[in-house]
Each structure stands twice: as structure tokens, then as C-alpha cells.
Amino acid sequence: MSSSFAERKSIILDLLMEEGSVGVSDLARKLNVTVVTARADLAALEEEGLLVRTHGGAVPAQHSKIRERMQAYKGIKGDIAKAAAAMIEDGDTIIVSAGTTTALIAKYLLGKKSIHIVTNNTLLLSYTRTNPQVRVTLVGGEFRPEEEGVVGPMALIALDQFHVSKAFIGIDGASVKQGFTAHFVESADLVRKMAEQADQVVVLSDSAKFGKPGFARILPFDAADALVTDHDLTKEFEKELAIADVRIIKS
Incomplete structure (x- = not known):
């Protein structure tokens, strides 16, 4: 298979998301590399904080709920994040909220210059470690593993210090009556502040x-400027978003 560490890294992380764990011998076979190389790859990924090594293998560093969310609609999420990243210009200072889709924005910033991200999204950090053109300010607060995000009063206070050109926010749900929503009040409060x-x-x-x-309600539809989504949004919601003057970008 591939001899590039970057390619093997992607395969290993995909296997961890799909299977929940990997064994060194099985991994070496799937990657068509030696057991020594497979162990070295796992050690390197552990250094990056992307997995935890176990006796004879490794398990993901993320909470199981995060792994499930990362796997769901995987291709669609990547397309949405890529379309959102295309909206970012050289020199932009942006806010990115917690979420598996929003985290992927950082993956598509290669080639852009002098980007400053303010975020509570700890999952995003894995995509920015090797990009010298991206500066990250992580707000403080209570870390929630099931969200891979930081929440709470400290995070809200920290956000008061910033003004940015664009905020890229994730949601847990949406309805005509409630607008954009989250599962938890603290998450909704923080995203609304962003x-x-x-x-x-x-x-x-x-x-x-x-x-x-x-x-918990985050924002009414008319408080957003744009929605980046896929091609299956219903006509009902397209109409309601148009009334709210929200630009729809389909990835």
C-alpha cells in the first residue's frame, strides 16, 4: 500500500474510527509495511495526541460520541468544510465553534496565509499542528470530551476580547420555529457569543x-448570513432561509 506517512496516517485514523481499535500486526498487514514501521507510526500519532497506544495496538484518543459523529456523513462533512474554508481569505481572523464539521475547516486551509483562528474546538488542533500559516487562540474553560470543546463562563468571558471577520458555527439541529439549535444550553450560549x-x-x-x-436555541435564522450545507436541503427550509435573507451555499 502507501509508503508515505501522511497517507498511512489517514488510513490508521479511518480504521480507528470504523473499528474502535487497531492491532499492530493487523495494521502492518493492511498497510503492507513491517511491524516495526506500524509501531513507529502509532508512536508518532500518539505524540500528536491522535490516539492512545495499548498493549499490541492502539485506541482513539477521542470520546466514542465524537468518533461516531466523525464517521456519520463523513464525505458530506468534508465537502461542507471545504466550501467553508474557500470563504476564508489571506489575513482573516475567524472564530470556529466546536464540532466535527467545523474542525475540518482547518484541514482545507493549506495554501492560505496568515490565518488566525479563535476557537473552543480542540479537535481542530490536530489539523493545524503542521501548518505554520495558521495561528490558533484556544479559549479557556471546561473541557468536554464528548464535544471535543471548551465551554463555560471562562470561555464566554474570553470571547469578549475578540472581534473577527467571520464566525463559522456548527449546530445540532434546526427548525422553522426555533431556528438554529444545540443539544446543551452552555454550548448554545457560547456559540451565540461567538x-x-x-x-x-x-x-x-x-x-x-x-x-x-x-x-437549546442558538440563533434565529435571520441572525446568520450564510449556511453551508449539502444538496438535500428541503424546499421548505430553502424558502424559510431565503425569507430570513440567509445565503445558501451547497457543497
Whole structure:
């Protein structure tokens, strides 16, 4: 198979998401490399904080709920994140909220220059470690492994210090009545604060979340400037978003 570490890294992380663990011998066979190389790859990924080594193999560093979310609609999420990243210009300072789709934005920033990201998204860090053109300010607060994000009063206070050109926010659900929503009140409060600090608010979501509102309201539709989604958004929601003057970008 591939001899490039970057390619093997992607395969290993995919296997961990799909299977929940990998064994060294099985991994070496699948990658068509020696057991020594497979062990070295796992050691390197552990150094990056992407997995935890076990006796004879490795398990993911992320919470199981995060792994499930990363796997769901994987291709669609990548397309949405790529389309969102295309909206970022050289020299931009942006806010990125916690979420598996929003984290992928950083993956598609290669080639852009002098980008500064303010975020509570710890998952995003794995995509920025090797990009010298991306500067990250991580807000403080309580870390929640099931969200791979930081929340709480400290994070809200920290956000008061920033003004950014664009906020890229993730959601857990949406409905005509409630607008954009989250599962948890603390998450909704933080994302709403992020939106307040930005000149432009861009929502990232696959269409499957529409019609399935979460517990806590983040923003009404008309508080967003754009939605990046897939091609399966219903005509009903397209109409409601158009009324709210939200630009729809389909990836």
C-alpha cells in the first residue's frame, strides 16, 4: 500500500474510527509495511495526541460520541468544510465553534496565509499542528470530551476580547420555529457569543439536522448570513432561509 506517512496516517485514523481499535500486526498487514514501521507510526500519532497506544495496538484518543459523529456523513462533512474554508481569505481572523464539521475547516486551509483562528474546538488542533500559516487562540474553560470543546463562563468571558471577520458555527439541529439549535444550553450560549463577535456568521450543517431541533436555541435564522450545507436541503427550509435573507451555499 502507501509508503508515505501522511497517507498511512489517514488510513490508521479511518480504521480507528470504523473499528474502535487497531492491532499492530493487523495494521502492518493492511498497510503492507513491517511491524516495526506500524509501531513507529502509532508512536508518532500518539505524540500528536491522535490516539492512545495499548498493549499490541492502539485506541482513539477521542470520546466514542465524537468518533461516531466523525464517521456519520463523513464525505458530506468534508465537502461542507471545504466550501467553508474557500470563504476564508489571506489575513482573516475567524472564530470556529466546536464540532466535527467545523474542525475540518482547518484541514482545507493549506495554501492560505496568515490565518488566525479563535476557537473552543480542540479537535481542530490536530489539523493545524503542521501548518505554520495558521495561528490558533484556544479559549479557556471546561473541557468536554464528548464535544471535543471548551465551554463555560471562562470561555464566554474570553470571547469578549475578540472581534473577527467571520464566525463559522456548527449546530445540532434546526427548525422553522426555533431556528438554529444545540443539544446543551452552555454550548448554545457560547456559540451565540461567538456569532456576536463576528461581522459575518456562517452556519455549517448537513441537511439531515433540519427538522430536528435541539434543546437549546442558538440563533434565529435571520441572525446568520450564510449556511453551508449539502444538496438535500428541503424546499421548505430553502424558502424559510431565503425569507430570513440567509445565503445558501451547497457543497
